[in-house]
Amino acid sequence: MGLLASSVLTLVRHAPVVGDGCMYGRRDLAANCTDVAAFAQVTAMLPTPARLIASPAIRCIQTAKMLWPNQMPTPASALWEQNFGDWEGLPYAQLPDLGDVSATDLAAYRGHGGESFDDVVARVSAGLRDIAREGSATCVVHAGTIRAAIAMAVGAPGALAFSVDNLSATQITILPDGVAINYVNRSA
Numbered sequence: 001m002g003l004l005a006s007s008v009l010t011l012v013r014h015a016p017v018v019g020d021g022c023m024y025g026r027r028d029l030a031a032n033c034t035d036v037a038a039f040a041q042v043t044a045m046l047p048t049p050a051r052l053i054a055s056p057a058i059r060c061i062q063t064a065k066m067l068w069p070n071q072m073p074t075p076a077s078a079l080w081e082q083n084f085g086d087w088e089g090l091p092y093a094q095l096p097d098l099g100d101v102s103a104t105d106l107a108a109y110r111g112h113g114g115e116s117f118d119d120v121v122a123r124v125s126a127g128l129r130d131i132a133r134e135g136s137a138t139c140v141v142h143a144g145t146i147r148a149a150i151a152m153a154v155g156a157p158g159a160l161a162f163s164v165d166n167l168s169a170t171q172i173t174i175l176p177d178g179v180a181i182n183y184v185n186r187s188a
Contacts, residue, residue: 006175007132008182010046011139011146014055014063015039016166022091025084025114025144031059031066039066041188042167049138053131055079055145063167064140073140078127081142085114103157117144121156124148132174146170152179 054073151159171182
């Protein structure tokens with residue numbers, strides 16, 4: 001089924017991770033689900049999803065279940081966070097300093113053996129368009145995934161400048177001929 005009309009996608013960033021001080025793009029770390037009040041505020045801020053979709057990452061599945069316990073999220077592998085390759089699991093202090101690089105060069109950078117942000121934009125864009133073909137949905141995802149969705153409207157370099165907080169919502173409308181940003185980083 002092709003996209004005949006617009007579809008609204010609400011993207012919610014997962015709860016903070018139970019981190020270990022190391023890079024965790026594709027590492028499957030759990031979410032810290034102890035702030036029940038924060039989850040309740042987000043649930044009150046957003047309508048009950050007609051369709052609930054999530055990255056397969058445990059932190060996204062846990063967040064979706066905390067927000068809407070009566071709905072089982074459908075996993076979508078295209079919505080995974082960026083793969084940081086050789087940097088995965090490195091302490092943040094050991095990550096290389098890339099120096100003064102332009103946003104365009106940063107978006108194209110793949111020197112760590114994983115995905116560039118441009119790669120993430122291509123993957124996520126295709127995945128979100130597939131989801132939109134079935135109608136509007138709420139997706140629980142990662143900051144990189146949300147920036148990739150923003151890039152569908154403003155381009156990859158510009159999307160890297162957006163802040164995406166844990167448990168914030170960003171909403172886009174996928175149109176037959178483009179993408180509109182409704183809001184970014186809305187918190188309860």
